[in-house]
Amino acid sequence: MKFAVIVFPGSNCDMDLLTAVRDVLGHDAEYVDHRATSLEGFDAVLLPGGFSYGDYLRCGIIARFSNVMSEVVRFAQEGKLVFGTCNGFQILTEAGLLPGALRRNQSLKFISKPQKLIVSNANTAFTSAYQDQEEISLPIAHGEGNYYCDSETLAQLQANHQIVFTYKGNPNGSVSDIAGIINKEGNVCGMMPHPERAVEELLGSRDGLKLFQSMVAAYEERKLIEA
Numbered sequence: 001m002k003f004a005v006i007v008f009p010g011s012n013c014d015m016d017l018l019t020a021v022r023d024v025l026g027h028d029a030e031y032v033d034h035r036a037t038s039l040e041g042f043d044a045v046l047l048p049g050g051f052s053y054g055d056y057l058r059c060g061i062i063a064r065f066s067n068v069m070s071e072v073v074r075f076a077q078e079g080k081l082v083f084g085t086c087n088g089f090q091i092l093t094e095a096g097l098l099p100g101a102l103r104r105n106q107s108l109k110f111i112s113k114p115q116k117l118i119v120s121n122a123n124t125a126f127t128s129a130y131q132d133q134e135e136i137s138l139p140i141a142h143g144e145g146n147y148y149c150d151s152e153t154l155a156q157l158q159a160n161h162q163i164v165f166t167y168k169g170n171p172n173g174s175v176s177d178i179a180g181i182i183n184k185e186g187n188v189c190g191m192m193p194h195p196e197r198a199v200e201e202l203l204g205s206r207d208g209l210k211l212f213q214s215m216v217a218a219y220e221e222r223k224l225i226e227a
């Protein structure tokens with residue numbers, strides 16, 4: 001399986017993502033520049049955390065207009081796997097690939113700490129290696145992680161089981177403790193916590209590894225079905 005790690009000006013978790021899927025998980029991965037016009041040959045796309053375009057205007061809003069994002073939208077529409085963490089999640093909501101928006105943390109402060117989460121749906125392409133309702137710990141590091149959506153959208157997210165991770169002890173004011181969601185089709189996922197920073201004991205937690213293992217399992221299952 002070959003992962004694309006998109007690099008925007010100001011990304012700072014691109015290396016963490018590449019290391020997680022290539023060196024720890026043992027799959028192919030390559031950086032793809034934000035000016036790229038093709039995702040040919042890739043099986044999954046990863047959007048990293050960071051401060052794309054210095055977080056000017058609003059986190060993710062400028063990156064959303066990069067050349068490569070038209071390709072990411074097309075890739076997602078083909079049903080292929082797209083995952084965004086932190087700034088990557090913000091870019092996915094700005095691009096309209098995921099519903100809702102990320103606002104300033106309720107405290108108006110940047111928060112960086114290990115955070116307990118609950119896997120609220122383990123029946124997805126991004127969470128199948130977890131147990132349902134499993135408690136995990138992943139680092140968070142954001143200033144705008146306060147997930148917001150209107151009540152109609154929230155009802156849809158709940159009805160379609162699109163809420164995949166929730167906070168245990170809400171750190172930022174997110175609606176319904178939401179830390180991560182998937183789209184209705186189930187192939188695009190975004191979350192504020194950083195699974196790529198929790199893939200080895202040395203990092204303090206290995207709880208993030210199962211997310212990437214789930215993506216590999218989903219990809220292999222799809223390949224089998226298509227064969």
Ligand SMILES: NC(=O)CC[C@H](N)C(=O)O
Nearest residue numbers: 049050086087142143144
């Ligand atoms: N670590 C990150 O990706 C941070 C995202 C964004 N710059 C924020 O502060 O909310």
